[in-house]
Amino acid sequence: MAVTGAALEREAPRRRRRVSGATRLGVALFSPALVYILALLGLPLVLAFLYSVGDVTVGSVGYEFVGLENFRSVVESPSFRRALVNSFVFTIASQVIVIVCANALALALRERFRGRGLVRFLILLPWVAPISLGAIGWKWILDSIYSVVNWVLAKMHLVNLFDPPMWLGRPALAMASVIAVHSWRMIPFSTVILLAGLTSIPKELPEAAAVDGAGFWRTHFEITLPMMRPIINVALLFGVVFTFTDMTVVYILTRGGPYDSTQVLPSLAFQTGVLGSDLAEGAAISMFLVPILVAVAALMLRVAHRAEVV
Amino acid sequence: MSPRSAWTIALPYLAFFLLPLGWLALTSFWPDAELARPLPSHLTLENHAAALSGGGLARAVLNSLLVSGATAALALALAAPAAFAVARLGVRGGRALLGGALAISMFPPIATAAPLYTALRAARLLDTLPGLVAPYTSFSVPLALWLLTGTFRALPVELYRAARVDGCTPLGAFRRVLLPLAAPGLATAGLLVFVFAWNELLYAVTFLTSPSRRTVPVALALFGGEFRDPFVVLAAASTLATAPVVAIAVLFQRRVVAGLTAGAVKG
Incomplete structure (x- = not known):
């Protein structure tokens, strides 16, 4: 980015003040996507792993750990x-x-x-x-x-x-x-x-x-x-x-x-x-x-x- | 490389690429009784009429439009704010999150099919169209996020600063200035997600059981076996069912190429 030294100095204090609010907003904007991905991709992957070491069929209700x-x-x-x-x-x-x-x-x-x-x-x-x-x-x-x-x-x-x-x-x-x-x-x-x-x-x-x-x-x-x-x-x-x-x-x-x-x-x-x-x-x-x-x-x-x- | 040698490379490829699509389209006009002949004596629209009779195919196209449209809208709604946050608000570890999201989305869909099946059954969403949109979206958000972050980064940072100086809140700057400017990128990402959802077969064939809820790939994959229709009718059905997405591709072809390349260069 082409910003002169003087401009950078002028920008610096203002930016620092802004950062915390902007970051909070950033997190707020980012989290829905993250939560969605974790819930519908991450969680099923964990479940898939549990399935693979368990005893699950389409009809079954219970879960029994069967290891490998x-x-x-x-x-x-x-x-x-x-x-x-x-x-x-x-x-x-x-x-x-x-x-x-x-x-x-x-x-x-x-x-x-x-x-x-x-x-x-x-x-x-x-x-x-x-x-x-x-x-x-x-x-x-x-x-x-x-x-x-x-x-x-x-x-x-x-x-x-x-x-x-x-x-x-x-x-x-x-x-x-x-x-x-x-x-x-x-x-x-x-x-x-x-x-x-x-x-x-x-x-x-x-x-x-x-x-x-x-x-x-x-x-x-x-x-x-x-x-x-x-x-x-x-x-x-x-x-x-x-x-x-x-x-x-x-x-x-x-x-x-x-x-x-x-x-x-x-x-x-x-x-x-x-x-x-x-x-x-x-x-x-x-x-x-x-x-x-x-x-x-x-x-x-x-x-x-x-x-x-x- | 001279234009001529460029053509010599491109032409055989084109033939290879278009052969199955073109041959299928030709077959759809082929009279059923003449299939044993190398070429038909005349062309007919009977097969298309037969494919459309019963309404199953039109239903499948409608289902696919609904599912793909909803997936694209939902994925953009989730990904656009997140992409803006990574690109302009300096979310700590934004790059890592981006990479992580992309890595997760690379995991095999087949691995999550069984848990999702159980979860959808518990939520009573099995064999419904929303039950298909939900997992499609989770696979699309990382891709959209990736593309849109590139789009927002490509917009000059001065625009955002100017909007802030003129009194916009960060959210206002995003909504009023950056989002409209990112429209081409949004269209591209939406289009790619749409195409992905339109073509997805595994989840659709797993989660949908009623014939009336089938999407296009399922309807086509199960066509012959179920109705014992002659192949020409299947060919007609395939050709008809592809027309909408090809039309969309023709309309937006520049966008598709631009979007794919933008994402790739940033990668």
């Missing part, structure tokens, strides 16, 4: 182990795709060209349209009988139309499909965030590098990308956390099948806790998400912090 019993039965189930591995595969694979694609896309959209506004808007569309809609569209495209993808591939003589690939019916293909659709959903959001990071880089730097003889790729990897590190971290943090806790794409496309091959932790927790009415075990499964998320968040924040300092 739920966790033991969860860890021992093959579905859970499968879902844990799947969650990591799903999150890492889709985030790698998302960051690479969003980066390229953000670079392209930084340029001024005819129709850029339209392209930007159209790319945002998958994010605005309900994901259930996008997922239904994809489900239809990957349908076992009416798949338009298969039809095109058959025309190109790449697949046999009478024995087409079952995009959602074979374990490996189903996983690949779910990852592709989730990436489809996440790229717009990351692109917009990265675009913001790109526009905040002073234009002079890459231009100076270009004058000094650095090519496009060299400028990109040695100047633009390092400067974008903090913003990439933000996009990645949001993306990882969101992907790890979301089940929409899996639920609509495959419901976790075939044979649990696309089951991820959130969808398993949903099936067990809500559809299966075993609140305690569902809560126990979702508790496994928490330490992993905290670790990811702490790691990312540290990386972001360091990047800012350097």
Whole structure:
């Protein structure tokens, strides 16, 4: 803030007098939001933890402490182990795709060209349209009988139309499909965030590098990308956390099948806790998400912090 | 990068992005009897009529509008004063609170679904629309708080000082000067919250049981299984149900992009 020394001195006594009243008002203005968040997010989280070490089903009234019993039965189930591995595969694979694609896309959209506004808007569309809609569209495209993808591939003589690939019916293909659709959903959001990071880089730097003889790729990897590190971290943090806790794409496309091959932790927790009415075990499964998320968040924040300092 | 190479990157992406939405929209005009053909011989509006008959879909759109609108309004009412307090009144530890709020909101919704279910049942709010607005708001407030703090910080501090010098109380300065100036930011935050609430599936499918209270994502996710309608009707229903939110996005697209980027830069 550009305030001269004299102005600061004149301001100081007045400000000090004002502080206590303003601070009280500040607290008064801030507390409703804080109380609301604590009551409807913090408290349920504590309860969820209590559920996970208790004996609670949808019908039950009482509560009995059972210690780590739920966790033991969860860890021992093959579905859970499968879902844990799947969650990591799903999150890492889709985030790698998302960051690479969003980066390229953000670079392209930084340029001024005819129709850029339209392209930007159209790319945002998958994010605005309900994901259930996008997922239904994809489900239809990957349908076992009416798949338009298969039809095109058959025309190109790449697949046999009478024995087409079952995009959602074979374990490996189903996983690949779910990852592709989730990436489809996440790229717009990351692109917009990265675009913001790109526009905040002073234009002079890459231009100076270009004058000094650095090519496009060299400028990109040695100047633009390092400067974008903090913003990439933000996009990645949001993306990882969101992907790890979301089940929409899996639920609509495959419901976790075939044979649990696309089951991820959130969808398993949903099936067990809500559809299966075993609140305690569902809560126990979702508790496994928490330490992993905290670790990811702490790691990312540290990386972001360091990047800012350097 | 030249405009041409920018296009070469953007175009394949666009195709990839718009393929499922466009294909679904096309399918909604497809005569049911011709689904086995690669392309329809003519287009029809029958599917849309079938999707609208019974009123279930219109009901779902209305429910979603009510829930999303109420969530956005409530989240802004809670977040705007708090954001002003953090940005201008120097609440001690405001940044920490902001970070904490954001961290809490990142916790998996599925973890809180069971306790919220029990709490809503106790409050007799299970299977009601307010019962959905309450948890949606708690997930939206941190995001709105984050965005709006950025908005208020971006307004020149001199404005606030001038209003104070001219005799406004801090609250008056907030209400009469800063709030009107923050209108674009408020619109953006409200819009993002609206879109989040419009798309949310997990809580909606967990807390709502009556078909008449379903929101759009639930209605679409359960469409085929329940009514055994042909897929073309589901396609028509999806297309119709998306029209409102796409219309809103078209109207406010600048705001959406500006808001997302503002929040991101501050992050």
